[in-house]
Amino acid sequence: MRVSTLLASAAITAAGWTAASAQDVTFYYDKSGWDEGFAALIEGASEASGLDIAGQQQTPTDRYQAYIMSSIAGGATPAIFTWWNGKQLDSLVETGEIADLTALWDEAIEAGWFSEAERELFSVDGTPYAIPLNVARWPVLYNKDAFEAAGIEQPPQSWDELIAAADALKEAGYVPFNAPAVGGWMGFIWFSELMIRTDPDAFVGLTDGSVPYDGPEVQRAMEIWTDFYERGYFTDAREQDETRFMVNEEAAMYLIGEWTAGILANRGMEPGEQIGAFLLPPIDAETENSVIVEAAPIVFSADAMEEMPALMDAARYLMSPEAGNALGAANGIYSGNLMTDAPNAIVSDVNAIIAEDAPRSIVRWWEAVPPELQGDLVSQMNAFMLDPTEENAQRVMDDMQALNESYWAFQ
Amino acid sequence: MASVELKDFVKLYGDHVAIKGIDLHVEDGEFCVFVGPSGCGKSTLLRMIAGLETISHGDLTIGGRVVNDVPSRDRGIAMVFQSYALYPHMSVRDNLGFGMRIAGQDRAEIDRRREGAAEMLGLGPYMDRRPSELSGGQRQRVAIGRAMVREPEVFLFDEPLSNLDAKLRNQTRLEIKRLQQQLGATVIFVTHDQIEAMTLADKIVVLQDGLVAQTGAPLDVFERPRNLFVAGFIGAPAMNILPAEIGEGPVVRALGLEIPVEDGVFDLPLPGTSVTLGIRSEDIVPDGHGQRPQTGADVSGAVKFSEVLGNESLIFFDVGGVELVSRMQRPRPVRAGETLSFRIDGTRIHLFDTETETTLRRD
């Protein structure tokens, strides 16, 4: 009965959403730990628009999604809220409730705040429907002392160098990679990375059903993953403290979103001093260089936009370098705005790498995959990490493909 | 069959001493009745024999074997509980058969004994009912039946007839007696009903406050109570007890009367000594009713009230502020306030030492 009561109350609250609000506009979000940043954003947006905007945090994420979804289903779309890009944004936009932000993006690109690449991240069928709350690239964070201790002079530039570095680190007593599987979602990290380093197009194909999860492309990625486990490159996936092995310097590298730099900084590892970043190199020289990008969008209700044209000023502010700097200063988060200051050394390192290598931006698997498949598939990837054997790899691929097939068969 | 021997029995419930040192021998095949007022320890004693209470001190011997530490089930006894203690979830049939069934008796034997008991106790119509569907008396009969079918060496009965109506009680009493004689079983039977005790017992054990007040054959206990307690407890209505004094010659002075006493029956103390006099109601004979005692003393008093019992009446009358009760044979109606004359039978009086409350009668 738990569920039905929850749903019922969600629906009831949703119905009274706009009526009950004393504020002009409520800004809903689920990102915890960014309170200061959100406070600054909301204050700035209120000032810029002249609207009375209030922030409202809702956690955990599944409750938050349930809340937003049932509100929209009940015809009471929140005026401003954070969401996810990729397929999540596609299905949100399909409802027809989300405001088209083409004009705003045109302005922003004109002003040099963003490039077409970012616009693409927030677009559905070429039309932008969201502005960035933040943009995070997924580099490898590494412990500079460990590299030094292992005699590694510079971050690996090729796959061979990577393997050599990993072996050297092992030799020096480190586990090369910290690879936790906490919270039920981290399984896709290495899976995606190995896919884009072998075949970025196949990776994109996975997310739209054109490439199977048990085909030769995935087989190859899984072989490398299994091999890495065999070589002892990864930490114990059962560890529940995701940064522990980095902080206690048992592990030397950590493939993760760049926002983790802030977490490590809080635990005493200074970005730039102790922590550096590099992009994992492609496995074959001819493979296209790419980077996984995670982007958190802010969306606006089309109806609210129509009722309150001033909301567009709030949106404009939220895209601005001032907003980006406010979030960066408050929480060390990078908004993706090209005219903001990098909030820490890792972000500026990654900015530099991207400026130099111009890798292809690839939407993170979590957002790119159809939401209905997300949980089922990532469970399988987690299951592999807990039992990283060849047989299990095969079983995981078979199961993933079975799930994938049955999903696409219904579309 | 088996005799039962209690040696220096003591029972402590924490600090409370319920049984204070009892020695008793029950012969093989003897029908022994425990009587005593409520709370004197009858059930406790029985439960110690049954093995349901530990024996705090002393030894219990059944059939020549010391069984202090032998569990109930190996003592060769059967017991009828004061509270029936039927198995509430079993039919009467199963209640009767349970003991034999777990002992692994064969079916035919179980059925034979069960039918026998059912017939004797009139349980036939109720065999498929559960205890909750029976009246108190019916339950009691099931409890008796359950003990009977086990054909034990020693039967323990804890007031088994208390819930039966008068007619059924008489019947069942007879059945129990007959059964005991048939089986030749040793029986220990608790009651506080005098008639039951008298009619059933080969031996009566009168208990008082955790101790044996007197042991003996029914008539013995009735005729020669060893102390004031037994005298007062045995017989209904209770014996008239009054202060008296030894007079000159074999007489007792009481109520301003001189009651002559038979020679050689009592160890009389010196004249002038205070004693306690006991006279049973039937030994105060109203004039004109029954046989007038030869030796004795005449007394008259005003009737306070009377209890009509049918074949006799109990007359309560007042003599100088002391109330006495007399038994009137072939009674006539008596009014309160009427003055009647009586004669006290001097040959049947009881005398007790006032101090020790023990009898002055010679053995």
Added chain:
Amino acid sequence: MSAPLNPPISQAIRAEARKREIAARRRSGRVALLFIAPALGLVALFLLFPVVFNLGLSFTRWQRFSGLDEFGGLMNYQRLFMVPYFSDVVINTAMWVIGAITLPLAFGLGLALLLRGVPGEGLFKSLFFLPRVLAPAAVGTIWFYVYAPDGVINSLAGAAVGQDIDYGWLFESHTITPAIIMTFVWQTLGINMVLLLLGMAAIPRDPIEAAHVDGASSWQIFRHIVWPLLLPTVFVVTILNVIAGFTAFDLIWVMANGYPAQRSLSLAVYMYYETFSNSRWAFGAAIAVMLSALVILVSWALTVMQSRVEERIR
């Protein structure tokens, strides 16, 4: 003995008697209704309404943002049987229900028999009861670390065999459900034991004494006297356990945190997973309906059995 005379009771008198009975019942019924009306209102608002709402939902196509107004018929119910890992869910739920019924009952009964009448019974009772008053989420968290690769269980086992053990009890498909069930047993043992002790205390002493005298051994007394008389309590305990087993959620949610396939851990968790993680509201509602139906069915069967048994004992 002559039978007493039975004066004839006329049809008129019988009819009158019936009428009076009904009137009396109706009078007390009206008063009762008055008293329970507020409670009924609350039940309707917070239980009945959501139940009906939920039932309605289960026939829609509502998932993610839309479909609340589209009728899906039995689609969601059929879908349940098409889920590739449905058999896992069923097996796990069955393990939960069977484990939740039998283990706390068996251990609770054993403890109750052991503890009955020993000095310090009260202390032991509270000790075993203690886990019950902890929130399941807290219990789950504690046990998560007890079962951890470097947790207490492995340390003890390691010390016993003299080598390091870092088995991941909660990370292996064949130990995770039993491990969580054992935690559940740890938590519910106390209440089972206390209820059984209460049930035993209510059993009169004298049939047991009678059975002693009747020649029964301790085991026979338990088997033939105590157990049958304890059955009504056992049923109550069982119904509580069944419901707890079917709806086990918090413990699993917390303890299976590190385990990949949360959905396969029980029907209740699967329901939550489909509803909130996959946003399949209507499907989740259908699972909730199935789960409720199962719980109601099993509880009802047990209640019927219980009343049969009680009738036999009364």
